Amino acid sequence: MGLKNITKEGFKMDPMVLIVQQWVNNTYSGQNGFILAPENGKTGWSTMYSLTRALQIELGIATPANNFGEGTSSAYKAWGEMEMGSVPLNHQGQNIVKILQGAMYCKGYDPTGFTGTFGEGTKSAVTKLQTDAGLPIQDGKVYDYVFKAFLVMDAYVLTLGGDPRIREIQRNLNYNYFMTSGVQPADGHYQRGTNKALIYGIQTEEGIAPDLQTGSVGPTTRERLPTLMLGNRGDFVKLFQYALYFNRYDPGVFDGIYGNGVKNAVMGFQEFVALSPVDGIAGKQTWLSAITSTGDTSRRGTACDSVTMITPERATTLKAEGYEIIGRYLTNARNGVLNKKIQIGELQTIFDANLRVFPIFQTYGGDASYFNFGQGGRDAIEAYYAAESHGFKDRTTIYFAVDFDAYDNDVDNNILPHFRAIESEFYALGGKYKVGVYGPRNICIRVSQAGYATKSFVSGMSTGFSGNLGYPLPQNWAFDQIATITVGSGRGLITIDKNIASGLDAGQSSVEPINHKDGLDSTLILTYLPMIREEVPPIIKDILNFLQEFSSIREPIDSVNIVLDYDGLITRMARKLQMRKSFIQTVISWEASAENTLDAIQDQRVKNGDIDDSSTGVGQIFAWVAINARNWAINQNYLDDTIRDANNKDDINEIWHKLHVDRAFNIETCAYVLKWGAVVEKGYPSNMLNYTESQVKGTIARYNGTNESATKYGERNYTIYQAFENYNQLSR
Structure with a gap:
């Protein structure tokens, strides 16, 4: 294999595919609806789409599209289905033959020439596809369904990892039902x-x-x-x-x-x-x-899940309807309007009704962009401490949600790294809880086979999801969600998702709230949250001067809610860095309350490229400060990340945007800045659990700077610290 056949990405290049790509681009570039094919010598959907659009242009279709649909089929049949000896020899006929031959090369069928002439080689390639696919007619004629079969990426020969018996079934289905189903893959993979x-x-x-x-x-x-x-x-x-x-x-x-x-x-x-x-x-x-992934939706289920709080009346309804286990959410969704998380006293209501519960974690999960290694780690921390705050026992499975129609490339590039981080973080936290996955069948299978989930909660009622079509139930399925229904009446009325339970997860029938005895902070006891919401915002409001309050973009109560929403992450960071949570809570609640319209203007200037840096996000952190603090944390083995240069514009830009758009990243960085400022800049002890009043004020002051204004910052915000510390102390 010569170097001339290797692309810069390291894949083998097919010279004939490259010729096809260059020809279709040169011939149709600039014509209405045509999209250029990549000129890389590699077969892919993008090249097939270009060839499909080229065919539609030749057939006079006004609005070309990627799909070979009914309109293309009708236009092609009206032009005349090709076979040897009956293809017009004009320019249009030659181009349509070349489109066919180009598709043949892209699919691995050799027409013996890219000529525009329908000869024996082209006929032989057509016959071979008809035979490979198991079609009953194997005469070398390019029927509309045959042309379509050439213009998709489906394979008709056994491919790597394929099952010969599945291929036998696929060919039999094509043989008997192709007139309605079309030509479907015959590669040995159920899909x-x-x-x-x-x-x-x-x-x-x-x-x-x-x-x-x-x-x-x-x-x-x-x-x-x-x-x-x-x-x-x-x-x-x-x-x-x-x-x-x-x-x-x-x-x-x-x-x-x-x-x-x-x-x-x-x-x-x-x-x-x-x-x-x-x-x-x-x-x-x-x-x-x-x-079908739902099975019979009228089946009686013994498990369910709901976004609605379980009251005594609703618990009575569920028990009367034959339900034994209910799934409830550990947290609310980011920026969601539903208060779907487990409420104070709710678990006891469930247990009193002789029902059991399993926990679900979902803050969003509605598209691929949410999923990545960093987000997975943050989700693991938040879920872990939320579950611990409710008292869920050892070996409880927490189901992390993937709630969209993910394709295999989404799984490879986003979802698997996300769950790898969750599994890794759970292990680092002591392995108390087990990772479960909620999603379509393919997601559950892939994540579980990778070793990142022990049980699956299948979103079976998403029947149109590609991840549910062509996939069996995962071997480790615990729950299968098959229908949304409403049961009960009056105060007992509740809408639920009905689930079939396999028995693999019996749910939890009791909880044991944890009392940490290691001196480190724990998650806040839920009973204290309303008290914090009532007590802390007025303290912040009293500290804000008139101008700050007038120009602020959010109310103090909203800032305190941010702190409480991220209590799991804040707890994790405080425990890892041996510091009091109150430091992080104080800085975030103040800075988020003081963030104003002038800050927003500076942020926009960074986005416009007018300036390189600004204090941004809920922690109001400069990128250069974040880089210095995070580099120190990396060197101290607190953080596994890449060392960056605080004088490099690209590094500044990357970190600034993360601080600006990723609230969890901003809060996490706030903790590193506090620790770095206290230990490196102030020279205080590394263990920040028992700082004196002077050291606490000095640490808070250093977050703001080194001048007299920063000293006042530390003095006045100490009252916020004291308020949070009171409830943190009670919780630990």
């Missing part, structure tokens, strides 16, 4: 397209008209599912055998005969998905559990 082909097959056998088939399970499909049992034969049995195999239960030969092998596989499957009775008969519930 979204395979699941759709199976449903199309079921709908065909149910007698649903082709134009009414959808490839998804709706009311008619559910209603017409037959009951299968020992001795039955036919296409329905064969389709059900496929479904069993997809769910990791091997029925034996795919022969359409419901024998003892099928019955035994059915019984194993029924037991795994918690169906009752386990009788080996494939009724509607068994069918639905095998072909």
Whole structure:
């Protein structure tokens, strides 16, 4: 392999793919709706999209798109489906043939030339795809569904890690049902397209008209599912055998005969998905559990989860409806309007009703951008201390939520690093709690197989998520969320998500609030939160002068709420750095209250590039200060991060933006700045747990600077410190 075939990223470059990419760009660049293909010699969706749009341009479609849909199909058939000897030899015909041949090279089918002429080589490549995919017609003609099959990234040969028996099923489904399902992958991997082909097959056998088939399970499909049992034969049995195999239960030969092998596989499957009775008969519930992520939404669940506080009346409703376990949230969502977290006294209400509980952590989790290693670590800390403050016992599983339709690249680049950090942080905190994952089936499987979660809470009712289509239930599923329902009446009315419980997680029937005896701070006892909200804001308000109060962008109560919302993170930082939480709470609550419109103007100047740095975020921290403090923390082994240069504009810019947009990062950095200022700048002892009044004031003052104004800052804000310290002392 010569160097000329290696790209700068280190991947092998295919010269023919590069030629195709250059040709399609040179030919269609500047035409309406065309998007350039990357000229890198590597096959990918972007190149397929460019070829698809090129075809649509040739066919006269006014608004080209990435998808080869009904409009493209109709226009192509009206132009004339290609076969050897019948393709127009004009410029348009040659271009359409070259689009086909280009797609062939991109998919690994060799037409023996990129010529624009439909000869024996092109026909042979068409026939090979028809054969690979298992299509019944293998004549070398480019039917619309064949052209579409060339213009997608689906594979029709067994690929790495593929199962030959799954490929056998895929080819059989293509053979029998391609007219409605289209040509689906035949690569040995159960996936979204395979699941759709199976449903199309079921709908065909149910007698649903082709134009009414959808490839998804709706009311008619559910209603017409037959009951299968020992001795039955036919296409329905064969389709059900496929479904069993997809769910990791091997029925034996795919022969359409419901024998003892099928019955035994059915019984194993029924037991795994918690169906009752386990009788080996494939009724509607068994069918639905095998072909859709919700299963039968009318199934009776014994577990549920809810964003609503459980009152005695609601607990009575749940118990009467047959529920035994309820999932509740450890914290509220960032900037959310719902107060969905566990409330004071709520857990005891649940236990008094003879119900059990499992904890869920979700502050957002609604798109890939939320997930990364740093956020995972912060989530772990917040969840850990929130669970500990409620008294959840050793080995309790906390389910961290992934609440969007994540694709494999999202899993690789965002979600796995996020959960790796959670698992690592839990281990560093002593392994008291276990990591669980909430999300679609694929997310649960991937995170669990990577070793980052012990149990799965499956969002099965998200039936349209790609992560639920073409994936079996994870082996470690504890709960499967299948429907949102409302139960009860009056004060007992409550909306819940109904869950099926596997028995893997029985939930918790009691809690034991922790009393730390190591002298370090713990999370605030929940009873004290209303008292802090009542006591601290007036203290801050009294310290603010008229100008500060007039120009401030938030009220003191809002600043105190920020401190309380991040109590888990603040506790973790204080314990790690052997300092009192009150230092961090004092600085954040004051600075967030004093942040004003002039600060916002300076922040905008940094964004505009007019200046390099400004004090920013809830801690009002300059980037150069943050860099110095964090570098010191790295050298002291408090922090695992990259050393940066406080005189380097790129480093300043990177850290400033983190301080500006990431509140948790800002609060974390505030702790490092306080420690650095006290130990390095002031020369105080490294252990900050028992500072004198003078040292406390000096530490707070150093956060603000070194002049007389900073000294006054430390003096007046000492009263805030005392207020927080009172409740921290009571909590520890």
